[in-house]
Amino acid sequence: MTTIESQRSAMVESQLRARGISDPHVLDAMATIPREAFVEDDDRSRAYEDRALSIAAGQTISQPYVVALMLEAARLTPEARVLEVGAGSGYAAAVAAQICAHVHAVEFHAELADLARGRLATLGIGNVTVINADGSQGLSDFAPFDAILVAAGVDEAPDPLKRQLTVGGRLVIPLGDTRSQALCVIERTGPEDWRETSLGGVRFVPLVGEHGR
Template sequence: MAKLPHKDTHETQLARLILALRSQGVTEPAVLGAIETTPRPLFTQDLFKDRAFEDSALPIACGQTISQPFIVGLMTQALRVDKRDRVLEIGTGSGYQTTILSKLSRLVYTVERYRTLMRDAEERFKTLGLTNVITRFGDGGEGWPEQAPFDRIMVTAAASDEPKALLAQLKPGGVLVAPIGKGPVQSLRRYTGDGKGGFVIEALTDVRFVPLLDGVAKEL
Protein backbone atom coordinates (compact mmCIF):
# COMPACT_ATOMS: atom_id res chain seq x y z
CA MET A 1 0.00 0.00 0.00
CA ALA A 2 1.43 3.37 -1.02
CA LYS A 3 2.28 5.74 1.81
CA LEU A 4 0.55 9.09 1.96
CA PRO A 5 2.86 12.08 1.42
CA HIS A 6 4.31 13.33 4.70
CA LYS A 7 2.96 16.71 5.78
CA ASP A 8 5.28 18.82 7.89
CA THR A 9 3.97 19.85 11.28
CA HIS A 10 4.00 23.49 12.34
CA GLU A 11 6.88 22.62 14.66
CA THR A 12 8.94 21.27 11.77
CA GLN A 13 8.10 24.25 9.56
CA LEU A 14 9.00 26.67 12.35
CA ALA A 15 12.31 24.90 13.03
CA ARG A 16 13.15 25.11 9.34
CA LEU A 17 12.31 28.82 9.32
CA ILE A 18 14.54 29.54 12.33
CA LEU A 19 17.42 27.70 10.67
CA ALA A 20 16.87 29.73 7.50
CA LEU A 21 16.93 32.99 9.46
CA ARG A 22 20.18 31.98 11.18
CA SER A 23 21.78 31.17 7.84
CA GLN A 24 20.86 34.64 6.56
CA GLY A 25 22.42 36.46 9.50
CA VAL A 26 19.61 36.77 12.05
CA THR A 27 21.56 35.33 14.98
CA GLU A 28 20.56 37.36 18.05
CA PRO A 29 19.12 34.75 20.48
CA ALA A 30 16.47 37.07 21.94
CA VAL A 31 15.20 38.01 18.46
CA LEU A 32 15.06 34.40 17.32
CA GLY A 33 13.30 33.47 20.55
CA ALA A 34 10.67 36.16 20.02
CA ILE A 35 10.05 34.96 16.47
CA GLU A 36 9.92 31.33 17.58
CA THR A 37 7.28 32.05 20.25
CA THR A 38 5.08 34.28 18.07
CA PRO A 39 2.41 32.20 16.25
CA ARG A 40 2.62 33.60 12.71
CA PRO A 41 -0.51 31.71 11.51
CA LEU A 42 -2.56 33.90 13.86
CA PHE A 43 -1.54 36.95 11.81
CA THR A 44 -2.24 35.54 8.35
CA GLN A 45 -5.45 35.31 6.37
CA ASP A 46 -7.16 31.91 6.25
CA LEU A 47 -6.20 31.43 2.60
CA PHE A 48 -2.50 31.67 3.48
CA LYS A 49 -2.31 29.97 6.90
CA ASP A 50 -0.64 26.88 5.42
CA ARG A 51 2.14 29.20 4.19
CA ALA A 52 2.57 31.05 7.48
CA PHE A 53 6.04 29.61 8.15
CA GLU A 54 7.40 30.34 4.70
CA ASP A 55 10.14 32.97 4.59
CA SER A 56 8.05 35.24 2.39
CA ALA A 57 5.71 38.21 2.64
CA LEU A 58 2.00 37.35 2.51
CA PRO A 59 -1.11 39.43 1.71
CA ILE A 60 -3.31 40.75 4.50
CA ALA A 61 -6.34 43.06 4.44
CA CYS A 62 -6.41 46.56 2.92
CA GLY A 63 -3.92 45.64 0.20
CA GLN A 64 -1.08 45.39 2.73
CA THR A 65 1.29 42.55 3.61
CA ILE A 66 2.75 40.74 6.58
CA SER A 67 6.50 41.12 6.13
CA GLN A 68 8.90 38.32 5.27
CA PRO A 69 10.21 36.75 8.52
CA PHE A 70 13.81 37.42 7.46
CA ILE A 71 13.09 41.15 7.11
CA VAL A 72 11.24 41.15 10.45
CA GLY A 73 14.20 39.46 12.09
CA LEU A 74 16.75 41.69 10.39
CA MET A 75 14.95 44.92 11.32
CA THR A 76 14.35 43.78 14.89
CA GLN A 77 17.98 42.78 15.31
CA ALA A 78 19.14 46.09 13.79
CA LEU A 79 16.95 48.02 16.25
CA ARG A 80 18.95 46.68 19.22
CA VAL A 81 15.96 46.61 21.54
CA ASP A 82 16.45 46.39 25.29
CA LYS A 83 13.92 45.21 27.88
CA ARG A 84 13.81 48.74 29.34
CA ASP A 85 13.05 50.43 26.00
CA ARG A 86 9.95 52.29 24.92
CA VAL A 87 9.48 51.54 21.23
CA LEU A 88 7.44 53.39 18.61
CA GLU A 89 6.29 51.31 15.65
CA ILE A 90 4.96 53.01 12.53
CA GLY A 91 2.62 50.68 10.67
CA THR A 92 0.93 48.08 12.88
CA GLY A 93 -0.31 46.00 9.95
CA SER A 94 -1.22 42.51 11.10
CA GLY A 95 0.45 43.08 14.47
CA TYR A 96 3.10 40.40 13.88
CA GLN A 97 6.09 42.73 14.14
CA THR A 98 4.41 44.53 17.04
CA THR A 99 4.11 41.29 18.98
CA ILE A 100 7.77 40.44 18.46
CA LEU A 101 8.79 43.91 19.64
CA SER A 102 6.55 43.54 22.70
CA LYS A 103 8.51 40.46 23.78
CA LEU A 104 11.77 42.40 23.70
CA SER A 105 10.85 45.81 25.15
CA ARG A 106 9.05 47.48 28.03
CA LEU A 107 6.34 49.23 25.99
CA VAL A 108 5.38 49.36 22.31
CA TYR A 109 3.42 52.30 20.92
CA THR A 110 2.12 51.38 17.48
CA VAL A 111 0.37 53.61 14.91
CA GLU A 112 -1.78 52.35 12.00
CA ARG A 113 -3.57 54.36 9.26
CA TYR A 114 -6.06 51.58 8.40
CA ARG A 115 -8.79 51.27 11.02
CA THR A 116 -9.62 47.71 9.88
CA LEU A 117 -6.04 46.56 10.37
CA MET A 118 -5.86 48.27 13.75
CA ARG A 119 -9.01 46.56 15.02
CA ASP A 120 -7.88 43.15 13.80
CA ALA A 121 -4.44 43.60 15.37
CA GLU A 122 -6.00 44.67 18.68
CA GLU A 123 -8.02 41.45 18.74
CA ARG A 124 -4.86 39.43 18.19
CA PHE A 125 -3.10 41.28 21.01
CA LYS A 126 -6.02 40.39 23.30
CA THR A 127 -5.86 36.75 22.21
CA LEU A 128 -2.15 36.66 23.07
CA GLY A 129 -2.67 38.47 26.37
CA LEU A 130 -0.26 41.30 25.53
CA THR A 131 -0.32 44.05 28.14
CA ASN A 132 2.52 46.28 26.95
CA VAL A 133 1.17 47.35 23.53
CA ILE A 134 -0.59 50.71 23.09
CA THR A 135 -2.35 51.31 19.77
CA ARG A 136 -3.26 54.45 17.87
CA PHE A 137 -5.26 55.02 14.68
CA GLY A 138 -3.55 57.88 12.91
CA ASP A 139 -0.92 59.24 10.54
CA GLY A 140 2.27 57.29 11.13
CA GLY A 141 4.44 59.93 9.50
CA GLU A 142 3.63 62.24 12.40
CA GLY A 143 4.75 59.67 14.95
CA TRP A 144 3.36 59.99 18.48
CA PRO A 145 4.76 63.29 19.79
CA GLU A 146 2.70 63.21 22.99
CA GLN A 147 4.58 60.09 24.10
CA ALA A 148 8.01 61.10 22.78
CA PRO A 149 10.90 60.73 23.21
CA PHE A 150 11.33 57.04 22.39
CA ASP A 151 14.34 54.78 22.85
CA ARG A 152 13.68 53.01 19.57
CA ILE A 153 11.55 53.65 16.46
CA MET A 154 10.75 51.12 13.74
CA VAL A 155 9.08 52.15 10.48
CA THR A 156 7.45 49.36 8.47
CA ALA A 157 6.59 51.44 5.39
CA ALA A 158 8.97 53.21 3.03
CA ALA A 159 9.57 56.91 3.70
CA SER A 160 10.44 58.81 0.52
CA ASP A 161 13.04 60.90 2.36
CA GLU A 162 14.72 61.06 5.74
CA PRO A 163 11.88 60.87 8.34
CA LYS A 164 12.78 64.06 10.20
CA ALA A 165 9.56 64.21 12.23
CA LEU A 166 10.24 60.72 13.57
CA LEU A 167 13.94 61.29 14.18
CA ALA A 168 12.97 64.31 16.27
CA GLN A 169 11.06 61.93 18.57
CA LEU A 170 14.11 59.80 19.40
CA LYS A 171 15.99 60.06 22.67
CA PRO A 172 19.66 61.04 22.44
CA GLY A 173 21.49 57.89 21.46
CA GLY A 174 18.27 56.27 20.27
CA VAL A 175 17.92 54.09 17.18
CA LEU A 176 15.51 54.32 14.24
CA VAL A 177 15.27 51.65 11.54
CA ALA A 178 13.33 52.43 8.36
CA PRO A 179 13.20 51.71 4.62
CA ILE A 180 14.03 54.89 2.71
CA GLY A 181 13.34 55.56 -0.97
CA LYS A 182 10.67 56.37 -3.54
CA GLY A 183 11.10 53.45 -5.95
CA PRO A 184 9.98 49.82 -5.78
CA VAL A 185 13.29 48.97 -4.07
CA GLN A 186 14.35 50.96 -1.01
CA SER A 187 17.37 51.14 1.26
CA LEU A 188 16.90 49.81 4.79
CA ARG A 189 18.72 52.27 7.02
CA ARG A 190 19.62 52.51 10.68
CA TYR A 191 19.92 55.94 12.30
CA THR A 192 21.77 55.98 15.62
CA GLY A 193 21.89 59.17 17.65
CA ASP A 194 25.42 60.41 18.17
CA GLY A 195 24.55 62.30 21.35
CA LYS A 196 25.28 65.66 19.70
CA GLY A 197 22.03 66.16 17.83
CA GLY A 198 23.16 64.23 14.75
CA PHE A 199 22.95 60.63 13.56
CA VAL A 200 25.22 57.89 12.34
CA ILE A 201 23.47 56.47 9.26
CA GLU A 202 24.03 52.92 8.04
CA ALA A 203 22.60 51.31 4.89
CA LEU A 204 21.79 47.70 5.79
CA THR A 205 20.27 46.10 2.69
CA ASP A 206 17.79 46.64 -0.14
CA VAL A 207 14.12 45.98 0.70
CA ARG A 208 10.63 46.31 -0.78
CA PHE A 209 7.96 47.98 1.36
CA VAL A 210 4.66 49.71 0.69
CA PRO A 211 5.05 53.51 0.82
CA LEU A 212 4.55 55.55 3.98
CA LEU A 213 1.49 57.64 3.12
CA ASP A 214 0.18 60.84 4.68
CA GLY A 215 -3.03 60.91 6.68
CA VAL A 216 -5.35 58.04 7.48
CA ALA A 217 -6.94 55.66 4.97
CA LYS A 218 -10.52 56.02 3.79
CA GLU A 219 -12.12 52.60 3.92
CA LEU A 220 -15.45 51.50 2.49
Protein backbone atom coordinates in the same frame (compact mmCIF):
# COMPACT_ATOMS: atom_id res chain seq x y z
CA MET B 1 5.80 19.38 18.53
CA THR B 2 2.98 20.18 16.11
CA THR B 3 3.48 20.66 12.37
CA ILE B 4 3.10 24.43 12.65
CA GLU B 5 5.57 24.56 15.55
CA SER B 6 8.03 22.55 13.46
CA GLN B 7 7.61 25.04 10.63
CA ARG B 8 8.25 27.92 13.02
CA SER B 9 11.38 26.26 14.38
CA ALA B 10 12.63 25.55 10.86
CA MET B 11 11.99 29.18 9.90
CA VAL B 12 14.17 30.39 12.77
CA GLU B 13 17.01 28.07 11.82
CA SER B 14 16.96 28.30 8.01
CA GLN B 15 15.68 31.81 7.36
CA LEU B 16 17.11 33.70 10.34
CA ARG B 17 20.05 32.07 12.07
CA ALA B 18 21.52 30.72 8.81
CA ARG B 19 21.36 34.21 7.29
CA GLY B 20 23.18 35.94 10.11
CA ILE B 21 20.53 36.88 12.67
CA SER B 22 22.28 36.24 15.97
CA ASP B 23 20.51 38.29 18.67
CA PRO B 24 19.21 35.60 21.05
CA HIS B 25 16.30 37.78 22.16
CA VAL B 26 15.13 38.22 18.57
CA LEU B 27 15.55 34.52 17.77
CA ASP B 28 13.66 33.46 20.90
CA ALA B 29 10.84 35.93 20.22
CA MET B 30 10.50 34.81 16.60
CA ALA B 31 10.38 31.20 17.79
CA THR B 32 7.62 32.06 20.26
CA ILE B 33 5.12 34.28 18.42
CA PRO B 34 2.78 32.35 16.07
CA ARG B 35 2.99 34.15 12.71
CA GLU B 36 0.04 32.08 11.49
CA ALA B 37 -2.19 34.04 13.88
CA PHE B 38 -1.37 37.29 12.06
CA VAL B 39 -2.02 36.33 8.44
CA GLU B 40 -5.25 35.87 6.52
CA ASP B 41 -7.01 32.52 7.03
CA ASP B 42 -6.23 31.38 3.47
CA ASP B 43 -2.50 31.94 4.07
CA ARG B 44 -2.10 30.17 7.42
CA SER B 45 -0.47 27.17 5.75
CA ARG B 46 2.10 29.55 4.17
CA ALA B 47 2.80 31.55 7.31
CA TYR B 48 6.44 30.40 7.58
CA GLU B 49 7.39 30.72 3.94
CA ASP B 50 10.29 33.06 3.18
CA ARG B 51 8.06 35.77 1.74
CA ALA B 52 5.77 38.67 2.47
CA LEU B 53 2.05 37.92 2.46
CA SER B 54 -0.95 40.11 1.66
CA ILE B 55 -3.18 41.28 4.49
CA ALA B 56 -6.22 43.57 4.61
CA ALA B 57 -6.36 47.14 3.24
CA GLY B 58 -3.91 46.35 0.43
CA GLN B 59 -1.01 46.01 2.87
CA THR B 60 1.48 43.20 3.56
CA ILE B 61 3.08 41.35 6.45
CA SER B 62 6.85 41.39 5.94
CA GLN B 63 8.81 38.19 5.42
CA PRO B 64 10.17 36.76 8.70
CA TYR B 65 13.80 37.58 7.87
CA VAL B 66 13.04 41.27 7.33
CA VAL B 67 11.15 41.47 10.63
CA ALA B 68 14.08 39.87 12.45
CA LEU B 69 16.62 42.07 10.66
CA MET B 70 14.77 45.23 11.68
CA LEU B 71 14.42 44.12 15.29
CA GLU B 72 18.07 43.16 15.54
CA ALA B 73 19.14 46.45 13.95
CA ALA B 74 17.07 48.36 16.52
CA ARG B 75 19.11 46.75 19.34
CA LEU B 76 16.09 46.26 21.55
CA THR B 77 16.47 45.81 25.29
CA PRO B 78 13.92 44.99 28.01
CA GLU B 79 13.96 48.66 29.07
CA ALA B 80 13.60 50.11 25.56
CA ARG B 81 10.75 52.47 24.71
CA VAL B 82 9.62 51.32 21.28
CA LEU B 83 7.43 52.85 18.57
CA GLU B 84 6.33 50.87 15.53
CA VAL B 85 4.96 52.79 12.55
CA GLY B 86 2.80 50.64 10.31
CA ALA B 87 1.51 48.01 12.71
CA GLY B 88 -0.20 46.07 9.92
CA SER B 89 -1.47 42.78 11.27
CA GLY B 90 0.33 43.30 14.60
CA TYR B 91 2.98 40.60 14.09
CA ALA B 92 6.18 42.67 14.39
CA ALA B 93 4.78 44.51 17.42
CA ALA B 94 3.99 41.16 19.04
CA VAL B 95 7.55 39.94 18.44
CA ALA B 96 9.05 43.18 19.77
CA ALA B 97 6.80 42.95 22.83
CA GLN B 98 8.45 39.64 23.71
CA ILE B 99 11.68 41.60 24.17
CA CYS B 100 10.52 45.00 25.48
CA ALA B 101 8.23 45.97 28.32
CA HIS B 102 5.85 47.89 26.05
CA VAL B 103 5.40 48.76 22.38
CA HIS B 104 3.33 51.59 20.92
CA ALA B 105 2.21 50.57 17.43
CA VAL B 106 0.61 53.10 15.08
CA GLU B 107 -1.51 52.02 12.11
CA PHE B 108 -2.97 54.45 9.55
CA HIS B 109 -5.73 52.07 8.39
CA ALA B 110 -8.53 51.72 10.96
CA GLU B 111 -9.44 48.25 9.67
CA LEU B 112 -5.93 46.96 10.25
CA ALA B 113 -5.66 48.63 13.66
CA ASP B 114 -8.84 46.87 14.79
CA LEU B 115 -7.65 43.51 13.43
CA ALA B 116 -4.27 43.89 15.12
CA ARG B 117 -5.87 44.69 18.47
CA GLY B 118 -8.09 41.65 18.19
CA ARG B 119 -5.26 39.29 17.31
CA LEU B 120 -3.06 40.57 20.12
CA ALA B 121 -5.92 40.24 22.60
CA THR B 122 -6.67 36.69 21.46
CA LEU B 123 -3.06 35.72 22.16
CA GLY B 124 -3.08 37.48 25.52
CA ILE B 125 -0.40 39.98 24.50
CA GLY B 126 -1.18 42.96 26.70
CA ASN B 127 1.97 45.06 26.37
CA VAL B 128 1.21 46.48 22.91
CA THR B 129 -0.90 49.59 22.44
CA VAL B 130 -2.26 49.87 18.90
CA ILE B 131 -3.25 53.40 17.86
CA ASN B 132 -5.08 54.34 14.67
CA ALA B 133 -3.27 57.51 13.58
CA ASP B 134 -0.82 59.03 11.10
CA GLY B 135 2.38 57.25 12.07
CA SER B 136 4.54 59.47 9.87
CA GLN B 137 4.15 62.08 12.61
CA GLY B 138 5.23 59.68 15.34
CA LEU B 139 3.68 59.83 18.81
CA SER B 140 4.95 62.97 20.48
CA ASP B 141 2.87 62.36 23.63
CA PHE B 142 4.91 59.22 24.36
CA ALA B 143 8.31 60.31 23.03
CA PRO B 144 11.23 60.02 23.23
CA PHE B 145 11.75 56.47 22.00
CA ASP B 146 14.84 54.30 22.15
CA ALA B 147 13.81 52.55 18.94
CA ILE B 148 11.42 53.36 16.11
CA LEU B 149 10.57 50.71 13.52
CA VAL B 150 8.90 51.80 10.29
CA ALA B 151 7.27 49.11 8.15
CA ALA B 152 6.65 51.29 5.08
CA GLY B 153 8.89 53.02 2.58
CA VAL B 154 9.46 56.74 2.12
CA ASP B 155 11.93 58.91 0.19
CA GLU B 156 13.41 60.57 3.28
CA ALA B 157 13.10 59.80 6.97
CA PRO B 158 10.34 61.99 8.46
CA ASP B 159 11.81 64.69 10.69
CA PRO B 160 9.26 64.08 13.51
CA LEU B 161 10.45 60.47 13.79
CA LYS B 162 14.11 61.45 13.89
CA ARG B 163 13.41 64.03 16.59
CA GLN B 164 11.39 61.61 18.71
CA LEU B 165 14.47 59.41 19.19
CA THR B 166 16.52 59.53 22.34
CA VAL B 167 20.18 60.38 21.86
CA GLY B 168 21.59 56.96 21.06
CA GLY B 169 18.20 55.80 19.79
CA ARG B 170 17.81 54.04 16.45
CA LEU B 171 15.26 54.52 13.67
CA VAL B 172 14.99 51.54 11.31
CA ILE B 173 13.23 52.57 8.10
CA PRO B 174 13.08 51.68 4.37
CA LEU B 175 14.24 54.68 2.32
CA GLY B 176 13.94 55.20 -1.43
CA ASP B 177 11.38 55.44 -4.19
CA THR B 178 8.91 52.79 -5.29
CA ARG B 179 11.52 51.18 -7.57
CA SER B 180 14.50 51.01 -5.20
CA GLN B 181 14.54 50.99 -1.41
CA ALA B 182 17.21 50.29 1.20
CA LEU B 183 16.61 49.37 4.81
CA CYS B 184 18.42 52.08 6.77
CA VAL B 185 19.37 52.59 10.39
CA ILE B 186 19.43 56.20 11.54
CA GLU B 187 21.06 56.65 14.94
CA ARG B 188 20.69 59.90 16.83
CA THR B 189 24.20 60.76 17.96
CA GLY B 190 23.45 64.19 19.42
CA PRO B 191 20.68 66.80 19.78
CA GLU B 192 21.14 67.83 16.13
CA ASP B 193 23.16 64.93 14.77
CA TRP B 194 22.18 61.63 13.15
CA ARG B 195 24.23 58.88 11.52
CA GLU B 196 22.77 56.71 8.73
CA THR B 197 23.82 53.25 7.58
CA SER B 198 22.24 50.90 5.03
CA LEU B 199 21.43 47.23 5.56
CA GLY B 200 20.67 46.49 1.91
CA GLY B 201 17.77 46.43 -0.51
CA VAL B 202 14.16 45.81 0.52
CA ARG B 203 10.68 46.41 -0.82
CA PHE B 204 7.90 47.87 1.35
CA VAL B 205 4.52 49.43 0.70
CA PRO B 206 4.56 53.28 0.74
CA LEU B 207 4.35 55.18 4.02
CA VAL B 208 1.12 57.14 4.06
CA GLY B 209 0.44 60.30 6.03
CA GLU B 210 1.56 63.90 6.23
CA HIS B 211 5.27 63.01 6.06
CA GLY B 212 4.81 60.00 3.78
CA ARG B 213 4.16 59.64 0.09
